[in-house]
Amino acid sequence: xxxxxxxxxxxxxxxxxxxxxxxxxxxxxxxxxxxxxxxxxxxxxxxxxxxxxxxxxxxxxxxxxxxxxxxxxxxxxxxxxxxxxxxxxxxxxxxxxxxxxxxxxxxxxxxxxxxxxxxxxxxxxxxxxxxxxxxxxxxxxxxxxxxxxxxxxxxxxxxxxxxxxxxxxxxxxxxxxxxxxxxxxxxxxxxxxxxxxxxxxxxxxxxxxxxxxxxxxxxxxxxxxxxxxxxxxxxxxxxxxxxxxxxxxxxxxxxxxxxxxxxxxxxxxxxxxxxxxxxxxxxxxxxxxxxxxxxxxxxxxxxxxxxxxxxxxxxxxxxxxxxxxxxxxxxxxxxx
Amino acid sequence: xxxxxxxxxxxxxxxxxxxxxxxxxxxxxxxxxxxxxxxxxxxxxxxxxxxxxxxxxxxxxxxxxxxxxxxxxxxxxxxxxxxxxxxxxxxxxxxxxxxxxxxxxxxxxxxxxxxxxxxxxxxxxxxxxxxxxxxxxxxxxxxxxxxxxxxxxxxxxxxxxxxxxxxxxxxxxxxxxxxxxxxxxxxxxxxxxxxxxxxxxxxxxxxxxxxxxxxxxxxxxxxxxxxxxxxxxxxxxxxxxxxxxxxxxxxxxxxxxxxxx
Numbered sequence: 241x242x243x244x245x246x247x248x249x250x251x252x253x254x255x256x257x258x259x260x261x262x263x264x265x266x267x268x269x270x271x272x273x274x275x276x277x278x279x280x281x282x283x284x285x286x287x288x289x290x291x292x293x294x295x296x297x298x299x300x301x302x303x304x305x306x307x308x309x310x311x312x313x314x315x316x317x318x319x320x321x322x323x324x325x326x327x328x329x330x331x332x333x334x335x336x337x338x339x340x341x342x343x344x345x346x347x348x349x350x351x352x353x354x355x356x357x358x359x360x361x362x363x364x365x366x367x368x369x370x371x372x373x374x375x376x377x378x379x380x381x382x383x384x385x386x387x388x389x390x391x392x393x394x395x396x397x398x399x400x401x402x403x404x405x406x407x408x409x410x411x412x413x414x415x416x417x418x419x420x421x422x423x424x425x426x427x428x429x430x431x432x433x434x435x436x437x438x439x440x441x442x443x444x445x446x447x448x449x450x451x452x453x454x455x456x457x458x459x460x461x462x463x464x465x466x467x468x469x470x471x472x473x474x475x476x477x478x479x480x481x482x483x484x485x486x487x488x489x490x491x492x493x494x495x496x497x498x499x500x501x502x503x504x505x506x507x508x509x510x511x512x513x514x515x516x517x518x519x520x521x522x523x524x525x526x527x528x529x530x531x532x533x534x535x536x537x538x539x540x541x542x543x544x545x546x547x548x549x550x551x552x553x554x555x556x557x558x559x560x561x562x563x564x565x566x567x568x569x570x571x572x573x574x575x576x
Numbered sequence: 577x578x579x580x581x582x583x584x585x586x587x588x589x590x591x592x593x594x595x596x597x598x599x600x601x602x603x604x605x606x607x608x609x610x611x612x613x614x615x616x617x618x619x620x621x622x623x624x625x626x627x628x629x630x631x632x633x634x635x636x637x638x639x640x641x642x643x644x645x646x647x648x649x650x651x652x653x654x655x656x657x658x659x660x661x662x663x664x665x666x667x668x669x670x671x672x673x674x675x676x677x678x679x680x681x682x683x684x685x686x687x688x689x690x691x692x693x694x695x696x697x698x699x700x701x702x703x704x705x706x707x708x709x710x711x712x713x714x715x716x717x718x719x720x721x722x723x724x725x726x727x728x729x730x731x732x733x734x735x736x737x738x739x740x741x742x743x744x745x746x747x748x749x750x751x752x753x754x755x756x757x758x759x760x761x762x763x764x765x766x767x768x769x770x771x772x773x774x775x776x777x778x779x780x781x782x783x784x785x786x787x788x789x790x791x792x793x794x795x796x797x798x799x800x801x802x803x804x805x806x807x808x809x810x811x812x813x814x815x816x817x818x819x820x821x822x823x824x825x826x827x828x829x830x831x832x833x834x835x836x837x
Contacts (some may be wrong), residue, residue: 253833308834313674315830329830333677341675348672350687352593364585365676369580393593 241325243417243449244287244310251280251305281473282319285575289416290447292439294460294481295504297470303453307421307471310451311341320406324417337366340410344422348400348409349394355556356390359412362379366413373412383438385395407438411448418442420452424459436462457562471569488568491531491557494540497553498524508544510547524552579682584726586686594692603691612645612699615766630771635710636798637768642703643797644766644790645731649696655735656690658755661745663688671834681739681825713799725811726793732814733788734762739821758784765790781806788813 257273258264280302287293296301308314309321312328312335321328341348347351349358381387384404387396397405403423411419420439423447424432440463442448454460460467460481467484469477477484507518507526517529530540537556545551559567594601619641622636632640664670664684673683741755761779765786769777780787788810796807 305834308671311675313671314832314834315578330821332674336675337677339675343671346668346671348588350593357589358590361585361589364582365678423807527820 241285241289242322243289243291243324244285244451245320246283246285246323247320248282248284248309248494249280249306249309249321250278250282250317251302251309251314253277253279271370278473280309280316281371283470283473283475285468285475285478287449289449290443291466292443292450292464293452294457294464294467295451295453295470296460296467296565297381297453301474303469303470304421307451307453311339311419312336314375316557334501337413338415338417340413340415340418342403342410342418342420342434343419344403344407344425347394348406349402351395352393354391354393355386357398358405358409359390362409362412368413372414376414377412379425380411383441383519384408400427403427403431403435407435414446414449416446416447417451420450420454422454423452424454424456432456432458439463455561459563461560469565469568477568484564485559490566491529492537493557494528494530494537495555495557496526496528496544496549496551498526499550499552500524501548502526505542507549510544510549511540514540514543580680582678582682583686587689588690590686590689590691600805604690608693609699612696612703615641615735616703622789626639629761635707639704639707639711639792639798640768640790641766642700642705642707643794645696645700645703647727647734648766649693649700650727650731651734651738652696653800654685654689654731655738656688656693656721657684657738657742659688660684662744665745666757668834670832674829674832681822681828709742711798713797717798718798723797726797726807729794729810729812729814730789730793732811732818733785736814736817736819736821737762737784739818740824743821743825743828746825746832762786765789768795785813785817 244398253276254274255277257275258268273496283306295303296304309316310328312332315329317400324335324338326338328335349355350361353361356512359377361416362433365372381390385408386401386404389401389405394402394405404497407423423439424435427435439450439452439492443450443463450463451460452464465480467477467479468475501523504518504520504526511518511528515531516535519527519529521527528540528544530537541554608726619634619637622629623637627633629637664673670684673680673687676683737758738755741758744754761784763786764772764776764780765788767790769780769787769791770801772780777787788806792803792806793810795803
């Protein structure tokens with residue numbers, strides 16, 4: 241059974257259009273105009289148990305709407321959707337026992353309650369038997385290091401502290417599928433790294449399926465082997481991260497710092513016949529762009545050194561996922 | 577049964593969180609008490625000028641008011657849905673509720689209950705007791721059972737109407753001002769309906785049947801047979817209106833558009 245299976249999944253919203261000015265407001269009173277917006281347009285998606293999938297797209301691309309359909313919050317306008325074998329909206333109460341949800345921007349905890357009381361209440365809400373609940377929760381508390389936060393009300397926690405508690409909350413009933421909507425938003429680097437490590441661990445140990453939306457492609461690089469990219473409600477890419485990098489990453493860049501200044505033509509001559517580009521960055525600094533697959537970095541460097549170019553420092557750079565995604569959105573996607 | 581256990585858990589947590597804001601708790605308690613006292617004084621002032629109101633004596637009207645306070649208190653404790661639009665729709669808390677395996681309305685009710693209003697049951701009983709002291713009433717053994725049924729029916733009438741009004745927010749996220757209006761009409765049920773015009777009587781019986789919350793059952797308990805049929809209809813009307821409320825809520829959840837991003 242697939243963890244998530246969607247066919248031609250679509251969500252439309254009726255948006256009320258207001259007219260301009262006061263007189264327009266009066267006309268709206270009598271006769272409203274509505275416009276239909278397709279937030280998610282016939283997407284097909286299938287995710288196998290144990291996969292970690294990154295779901296990315298610009299603001300308003302339809303990410304949150306998809307997640308809300310997948311978690312049973314919204315009813316799809318049309319299309320087929322099965323998550324963990326359930327129809328998420330129609331069989332909501334049974335279905336939500338099998339998933340965990342973290343919305344980075346919104347707490348899943350009760351604002352005024354201390355963390356442990358939230359946990360206690362959730363144990364009752366999910367009807368988790370005591371003998372199953374205790375050891376599992378204790379482990380969560382240890383791994384996420386939230387022992388000393390337990391007696392604090394949620395509203396007094398810092399964002400990073402809250403996020404760790406949110407993760408424990410979402411896993412309290414040991415779901416097989418975890419939805420994370422911007423789980424690292426606003427967190428500092430160390431906390432981010434902790435959370436990523438934690439997610440990797442639970443995925444490995446419990447084979448938990450994870451679907452993650454994020455603006456921080458570092459999350460995706462660290463966690464997901466597969467990315468699904470959304471633009472204006474359509475899936476424009478669904479495949480592995482490495483392929484995306486290979487085809488859109490524009491290859492690698494070698495930054496050289498030389499002992500003395502060279503003429504660009506001198507340098508160009510060293511790599512004659514190879515499809516690389518040179519650029520002068522500063523007086524002693526040059527950049528070589530090595531595209532895709534046609535040529536390897538060692539070959540290029542070998543040539544340069546062979547010709548007696550005196551290199552002092554060297555750096556190898558690769559396009560970050562961020563740059564790749566920006567580029568795709570700017571230029572439009574042409575690969576499937 | 578599980579739901580009641582859950583209600584109890586929420587209740588405990590609620591009281592804990594609520595007691596942290598001590599002054600808020602106490603002031604809410606006294607505000608309730610004050611408004612109940614003012615209503616009582618109002619009745620007493622009216623009877624300072626007249627002996628009868630639509631054929632009802634002073635203590636009978638006080639009895640009706642005291643009775644009304646009981647379903648009212650239960651309703652205001654458990655269906656404290658005033659902030660629903662702000663908290664659940666605009667701030668998006670409904671998303672969280674919908675990812676939990678309990679009926680959404682049950683969760684919302686549990687999260688917004690105000691158990692301190694249950695004190696109204698006590699005040700109502702005292703007011704009723706005071707009236708009964710001065711009235712020659714003769715109750716049968718089954719009257720207490722009817723009383724409980726009437727109270728539950730009355731609560732269901734209120735609950736159904738307010739749940740239906742609250743679920744408007746699920747269809748359209750704009751604020752509606754209809755709630756306070758209906759809330760005010762709701763308090764009409766605490767006086768004998770035969771003092772109102774025919775149209776208002778009709779509205780209070782069939783459209784917004786608040787007369788079933790206070791007057792009809794209370795008049796039966798006062799031994800007045802004129803409205804006996806209506807009194808007996810209380811649980812039925814309650815069931816019908818509560819079902820309507822629940823239906824419109826469930827439809828609303830299907831229509832829910834989600835908050836923001």
